[in-house]
Amino acid sequence: MTESKINDTRKAELLSTQVEHIDIKSFDARPLIDAMGKMSFTSRDLARATRIYNQMLEDRDCTIFLVIAGSTSAAGCMDAYAELVRNNMVDGIVATGATIVDMDFFEGLGHKHYQALEIPDDDTLRSLYIDRIYDTYIDEEDLQHVDHTVFEIAESLEPRAYSSREFIREMGKYLVEHGKKDNSLVKLAYEHDVPIFCPAFVDSSAGFGLVKHQVDAAKEGRPYLMIDAVADFRELTQIKIEAGTTGLLMIGGGVPKNFIQDTVVCAEILGHEDVAVHKYAVQITVADVRDGACSSSTLQEAASWGKVNTGIEQMVFAEAGSVVPLLTSDAYHRGHWKNREQRRWAKLFDKAG
Incomplete structure (x- = not known):
């Protein structure tokens, strides 16, 4: 057997078990969340966080x-x-590029993530x-398909400045x-007019x-597309100003967390001194809160910057993959989303454009 065939066989072995994404509709977490609310430590924190989301x-x-990082x-x-x-339970998304492009768009193109049942030398x-994310594998050749698809989309668009949204x-x-x-x-955000922002x-x-796209265009002497990060901040702040009352469901921290919280301060800079802090x-x-980093700053700390309300907030110190299914399943089955108005904030910019 040739070395290439041996490698192909070994790669197939390692990429043999797909990650199966949890279906929050298939189980009802309400009894568990109710029970956890009568406990202490992280269990009670999660139950309170779930009540706040509801x-x-x-x-x-x-x-x-x-808001998603990680x-x-x-x-x-x-x-x-x-x-x-899909069920009108969020109205806008702020996330890392990896979450939106390397993970979601990646699977939207038909690719998969795989469980690492063994972790050989990297x-x-x-x-x-x-490629490895802790105990999860990604086929780099599939990821390169994403790179090239983004290139193709960029090549098809008018060469000007675009916000990430x-x-x-597109x-x-x-x-x-x-x-x-x-x-x-x-895909669903496009269909439901839910804007997605990736500040990085x-x-x-x-x-x-x-x-x-830019290098090829420059070589050929033609104009190229660029991403306008300032437009991201302006557009997201515009939504905050028009929305009034806002709530944040934040998974992880990093740039997305600070970006959405900063909209309150930015609105004030623009003269909207009556803009409300994020209510929930x-x-x-x-x-860890002890290193002073922004990703670990508590919501109470954010209140000192005039970003969030100290009354209706909850930190949950837990690995998000283990608690997000419980929180979202509880909220799905309680059904408050059924009476919500669809806001379709993406259309705000269609009119402006």
Whole structure:
């Protein structure tokens, strides 16, 4: 057997077990959340966080932002987030480029994440073109397909400045026409006019595709597309100003967390001194508060900056993949989303454009 065939066989062995994304509709977490509310420690924190999310859904005036950092989409929560969009349980999304591009758009194109049932030397994984996220594998050749697809989308668009929201909307349109998965966050957000913002958009497979687009265009002497990060901040702040009452469901921390919270301060800078702080806030994280980093700053700390309300907030210090299914299943089965108005904030910019 040739070395290439041996490698192909070994790669197939390692990529033999797909990650199966949890279906929050298939089980009812309400009895468990109710029971956890009578406990202590993280269990009670999670129950209170779930109650706060349900309050957001009950509040007819509340615009809800889903804020995601980290790799929970790859680890099995992807369909949970998609159901929140499908069932009008969130109105806007702020996330890392990896969450939106390398994970969700990646699966929207028909690719999969795999469970690492064994973890050989990472140099071996590199030789087989397998990328690793803790105990999860990704086929690098599939990921390169994402890079090239982003390049193709960029090549098809008018060469001008785009916010990440605007470009991701084009990615959603692409999935409607060419995608292979219905439960894609990017696709569903396009269909339901839920805007997605990635403040560090090029820190993902999108970056590789967009760099190739710009380099190729420059070589040929033609204009090229670019991503306008300032437009992201302006557009998200505009939603905050128009929305009034807002709530945050934050998975992880990082840039997305700070970006959505900063909209309150930005609105004040623009002269909207009456803009309300985020009324509701939940954050699920494992970040340690002792190092002073922004990702681990508590919601109480954010209140000192004039970003969130100290009255209706809850930190949950837990690995998000283990608690997001419970929180979202509880909220789905309580059904407050059934009476919510669809806000379709993406249309705000269609009118402006």
